[in-house]
Amino acid sequence: MFRNVTAIHLHLAGVFQRKKAGTSLARCLHQTFAMAKRLPARRLDGIDHNPWVEFGKMASEYDVVNLGQGFPDFPPPDFAVQAFQNALSSDFMLNQYTKAFGYPPLTKILASFFGKLLEQEIDPLKNVLVTVGAYGALFTAFQALVDEGDEVIIIEPFFDCYEPMTLMAGGRPVFVTLKPSPTQDGELDSASNWQLDPTELASKFTSRTKALILNTPNNPVGKVFSKAELELVASLCQQHDVICISDEVYQWLVYDGHQHVSIASLPGMWERTVTIGSAGKSFSATGWKVGWALGPDSLMKHLRTVHQNTVYHCPTQGQAAVAQSFQHEQLHFGQPSSYFVQLPQAVWRYRDHMVRSLQSVGLRPVVPQGSYFLIADISDFKSKMPDLPGDVDEPYDRRFVKWMIRNKQATSEALRPLCPLLFCEVQDESTLQAMDEKLRKWKDELRP
Template identity: 75%
Template sequence: MALGGMLRNSAAISLHLVGSLQRKKAGASLRRCLHQTLTMAKRLHARRLDGIDHNPWVEFTKLASEYDAVNLGQGFPDFPPPDFAVEAFQHAVSGDFMLNQYTRAFGYPPLTKILASFFGKLLGQEIDPLKNVLVTVGAYGALFTAFQALVDEGDEVIIIEPFFDCYEPMTLMAGGCPVFVPLKPTPTRDGELDSSSNWQLDPTELASKFTSRTKALVLNTPNNPLGKVFSKAELELIARLCQQHDVLCITDEVYQWLVFDGHQHISIASLPGMWERTLTIGSAGKTFSATGWKVGWVLGPERLMKHLYTVHQNSIYHCPTQAQAAVAESLEREQLHFGQPSSYFVQLPRAVQRSRDHMVRSVQSVGLRPVIPQGSYFFVTDISDFSEEWPAGQGVGGWRPPRAQHGLCPPESKMPDLPGAADEPYDRRFVKWMIKNKGLVAIPVSVFYSRPQQKHFDHYIRFCFVKDESTLQAMDKKLREWKDELGA
């Protein structure tokens, strides 16, 4: 074959091979593209996350940092824990080197032992530290573990409104169905401040929420955001209904040591017949003003706790040892001083009550109307005086608090156009306006309500008063500027 023919044949073969290779590459590329398209089309997130992706804390915390505002929204102290607790943590870090390693999965033994001893006396129970106590990553972890362990698909969970906002999504993530019952405010006399004790359950309405599908009721006392401390009579009503319908009680008592004005915290587990159906949840962060330690616990009967152990050992498994050791040493100290003037559980509520009273007086100066809390870190204030007009029929039974002028200018001149969408709850728009224009951060109370109830309770905002004196002074400065503007 002539050289030219050989070259032509070689070129033809090469073109054929290149074409085949290109077609294969194109086919592979097409297959990859189709595969990626099919993969991307698959549902990525679990259905249990539907509707719970938005978190108001992220939104309002971000706003607070952008405007360098005084943060009275988030519930954390901006002052140090007591000296003995800090020293206990230092001992845990610098002492026994084995505290850097794992401890017992369900709780550092000295901590579960002191929790059993300390709370056993308060609840009137013989608590076994190995069977009735679980240490968790904060009270948040305790709540999540409880819902995952005990709430099944289709189970109904009664939640009292307003509620700490994680109760609803945790119920939904476990497959449960939240059933809401509101605390209803009773009208006050003209010029009289409202109190959290005026917000009460309707016994008939509460009883109507119990069905054959009800698995649990969630109780939060002292309540966040309202600061209500449930009375013995209210707890007895709840206990009677739980026993009558064979329902569990998950009780969040993280603020149990912060009770004011002579009110008394009562644990529902201490009532006759309730220990066997109650999980009692506590927090070292709230107890010792050290929220970053993230040490919480659950106390309850073995028949319930064994299921929480199963969830814990297959999820978190273990909590930081050194923080547990510090909490154990702090509780041992408090047990020795319990009920005495030297007890932190005596000193803290007195100091916090002074801060509460200071902040209550201060916010009144600009026309906010506080609801005096019986306990917790928080109080809510009525902002309805700042609204030009409430839509007809909104509120509890169509009722809205009467407008009070406080000797200031008319409401329509107090409030400019608010940021946010027109259909957004009023309190959320108000808080955004207050952060941007007044340099003060609060949390809108509607986030603590179920969607159907939000429009009825969108005229309250929540403040945290567990703050340092310097923070209160910074707040006072902002409020004086606000008041001067109102009087201009």
């Protein structure tokens, strides 16, 4: 009921102090145990604070240009919107439950579409699970596959839910860091410069390692792992009999001629990989919250057990809309008319615009190879403005974001421990122009 021995001692000291003051011991103990029953579960220790929630709430109190939250401010493609409208109006039975593990037309098209990409025979009943967004797929995978005391290797910087999901499953996060190579003065940093050290990575595998979480394209750095890098990860997973949870929600958002490679397509990896995808990221419709997990039945049957005892069923209409959208993409795949071809071309222009704008005020962006995001180094500002207001014990990057919100009417997200800021680049022209105006004023204030 108590977090530790110290908490028990403090509580009992208070009990006996109140006893001396005339309150009955029985009443004091009753109050103590009643309060203990209202404590949260231990699996929530240390994960109750989320900077996304904190900064989002703070941004809502100011008239800000929100450059931190990870969703597009442009509409989904017309065919996807029409597919959702069709799902709302064409068949009244789409208002009812569908199959627990996925709307059959959706599981079938996912099996067909990704079966060709992965060069696997994918059974829509055994190898596909539809979830409430990719977030739901991640949670289901961690709960199904990570046990008390298992180690999970996490490549940092990482999407913020990986660590708490590991902890909630009883696992122990083990971190290995992408390290940037030095750049020449005036040279833009690129996500391609951020590399894993093969020796360090190999040292993280032990007899207790159960899983490795891979994210390519990576959020937040925007790195697209090369085939050679994935082969290194794959060889270590096979050598140590480790499961790979591969978060590939940004697989269509790859720029500058880089190619996304799914680790499940490499020899010997399908049978030990859970691949996670997102309709929200694929069709710029994050509010639909439709995701999926693909993998061998030996792993997926455990995910189905978690799913049927938690969510059980995902909204039918959204699944129907995603099924129609994938049917459209299957017909146009690889052609200029494919949305998966058009989307990165559009976001690539937004990315370059944001890079130039952030550079103009002295931020040092890392040019991403993929994903929704880019990061920018603020270490120069730390030397120029070391005494930002706020709690001195609070990390500088968080104080900087709060300062931006209050004084510059713009927001991003803070990323420890590397002291960069996180910006979402999937913004339309009006948002980018509003950002430019804020940054122009900022630049004028920085002039000596």
